[in-house]
Amino acid sequence: MPGARSREETRRTLRILRYLCCGRRPWSVGYDEFKRLRRVLRDRVVLGWFRAVDALPRGYSRRLDERVIEYPWLVARLGEGRSLLLDAGGALNHGFLLKSSALRRRTMVVCTLSNERPTAGTHASCVRADLRRAALKDEVFDEVVCISTLDHVGLDQTRVYLSDERWRESHPEDYTGAVRELRRVLKPGGRLFVTVPYLRYENLGWMQQFDAERLARIADVFAPASYTATFYRCCASGWQLSDAAECSTCAYFDIHTTRQYGEDYAAAARAVACLELVT
Template sequence: MDERVVEYPWLFGRLGKVGKMLDAGSTFNHDFLLQRSPLKGADLTIMTLAPEKRCYWYEGYSYVFGDLRKTLFADGSFDTVASISTIEHIGLDNTMLYTADPNDAESDENGFVPAVKEFKRILKPGGTCFISVPFGKRNNLGWYQVFDLAKIEAIVEAFAPTSYQIDYFGYSKNGWSCGSATSLSEATVYDVHTGTGWSDDLAASSRAIACLQLNA
């Protein structure tokens, strides 16, 4: 099972009253998640690059499509921003999976930086931003990238939090477990598009992730 099996419980375990919330990347656009507290009935806006087949507008959720590096939201619009397994795609070739627009075939490895700054701008003072990314041995697969410690530090620097916490998780044949930046620094990924990184551990994608809680 891929990293969602860790990311979802990591986030839900930290969410209290979400207030006005942005799902930056549409990772929660599934009925089995939107029906769980505290997302059920929440003032939730889901933003991603292009429309998806799943849509739950009739449940009161809002949908916005566009570039997370330059949203149209006013300063301090949200109490909570969650961007799970999304910013590793920003600035890279999103035509491989998410859109047919050739303008979205980019190659900017630092494209995530303006997105993280945007998350900070649209958060209310005292608000919370949750971000997760693939972690381990630095790699750019064209359609997403693996963050090493230097890139993780770039996220923190771009957001400039009042306080923050980073949790690391690693995958093995025995499943997922807590780890550290040092112990997981050489972790690799399995690229579903090319087959690169396949192993008998049956990793579905990442073999390590970093999960950040950044307080505005």
């Protein structure tokens, strides 16, 4: 109903105003509405920056979390087309993403540890499986997408996401098993898109940051025919294109353990590595 939509838009606007007036603190009221990922994924100029690996303008997505990098990077690199795609971890199971130019004509299977349901009105289906031993056929997917998921594999998911005690783990090297499985289910010539927080190494119990050694192990285990890595870093003036050396000294901000923001008001990862590997 038009009236209901109008009221919802008014509430959304008020939440954004509250976010802006109260200091633009990450994860506060209005944060998600202000982030406006739907708009970013429709912006051809923004997608062009990521497609060409251009420098981002000063102020880009200041005080926002790494999804403002990961999602447009993925949409830009995927391109438009029809294919069978595995969402390893469930980061794509959102209506605004599934209706984006890159995903709306792809058939997608979402694989997570939880009993997740596909977003209503979309072309996605869901399976519950552990990425380290997924019950999926060999060489079936054209693409696999794994957004900020490998950093959680083998670690304690009851701290933040799940209540099932089976997932109270401490096996930080198990991400390599997930990489092997993702390689197995890809067709020859298929593409794996991975993002991980790339920072000074730290194991937070429920997730870990990746460093040069762990990033290299992804490539070693996958053994790609081709491999590209792009790095982005968050600073006080916003997100910017960076390199591995600059990112390696950054630290993670964990909102689950503290509300004391740093001077840069980082929302989560202060740097991220975006990888494209081809079988």
